[in-house]
Amino acid sequence: MSVNTIGTQKIGEKIWTIVVAAGSGTRFGSPKQFELINERRVVDWAVETARAASDGVIVVLPATHAQSESGVVGGSTRSASVRSGLAAVPLDASIICVHDAARPFASEFLFHEVVDAVCAGADGAVPGLPVVDTIKFISNDNVVVSTPDRRQLVAVQTPQAFRAKVLRDAHASNPESTDDATLVETNGGRVVVVHGDPLNRKLTTPEDMNWARAITRGEV
Numbered sequence: 232m233s234v235n236t237i238g239t240q241k242i243g244e245k246i247w248t249i250v251v252a253a254g255s256g257t258r259f260g261s262p263k264q265f266e267l268i269n270e271r272r273v274v275d276w277a278v279e280t281a282r283a284a285s286d287g288v289i290v291v292l293p294a295t296h297a298q299s300e301s302g303v304v305g306g307s308t309r310s311a312s313v314r315s316g317l318a319a320v321p322l323d324a325s326i327i328c329v330h331d332a333a334r335p336f337a338s339e340f341l342f343h344e345v346v347d348a349v350c351a352g353a354d355g356a357v358p359g360l361p362v363v364d365t366i367k368f369i370s371n372d373n374v375v376v377s378t379p380d381r382r383q384l385v386a387v388q389t390p391q392a393f394r395a396k397v398l399r400d401a402h403a404s405n406p407e408s409t410d411d412a413t414l415v416e417t418n419g420g421r422v423v424v425v426h427g428d429p430l431n432r433k434l435t436t437p438e439d440m441n442w443a444r445a446i447t448r449g450e451v
């Protein structure tokens with residue numbers, strides 16, 4: 232089904248995006264969302280694209296930054312931070328996207344892809360990439376338990392788009408997960424996968440940050 236658009240806006244839909252940027256960067260060693268890539272902070276890259284693709288954006292930030300940057304204060308986990316954002320999204324939003332600030336190179340096209348899948352009837356939509364490595368389930372003492380079929384696996388990214396009510400319901404009991412699609416699936420929602428983008432890499436380590444800077448300098 233094609234979705235009618237005027238510019239970037241979908242007819243009859245109010246699209247809001249929550250950008251979660253309240254992490255402490257434990258694995259990185261400092262809050263990576265405030266590192267500079269080509270003179271702009273990681274979070275600013277993510278927010279700029281979210282603004283272009285949405286009717287409104289809520290930025291969830293650490294308490295140290297929220298007030299001065301017109302954001303909302305995050306929680307102690309990613310899911311809690313999403314809930315802080317949800318509380319600030321207007322009730323007339325019909326589709327809500329959740330995006331990690333740690334993915335500065337998500338394209339506007341990717342936002343439209345996940346939103347279009349929700350407009351076409353899914354409860355949620357996530358970008359996914361084929362898994363190239365063989366994945367193993369292991370026990371606590373590092374013994375292989377089983378090996379899932381790689382052809383049935385995808386590595387998922389953000390932005391993730393949801394029918395607003397479905398996302399609010401999924402968060403109602405304050406559950407925890409590393410992404411929002413998991414909460415929607417657990418609640419019985421139908422989440423579809425659209426083509427992810429290899430450039431939409433999550434910046435987790437200092438090496439990821441070096442890669443991101445090299446990309447913007449045209450060195451990769």
Ligand code: C5P
Pocket residue numbers: 251252253254255264291305306307308309310312313330331332333334409
């Ligand atoms: O923890 P992780 O690296 O998976 O974080 C993904 C995104 O969630 C990051 O953009 C991070 O800033 C955000 N986050 C948050 N609040 C937390 C933890 C993570 O907004 N308490």
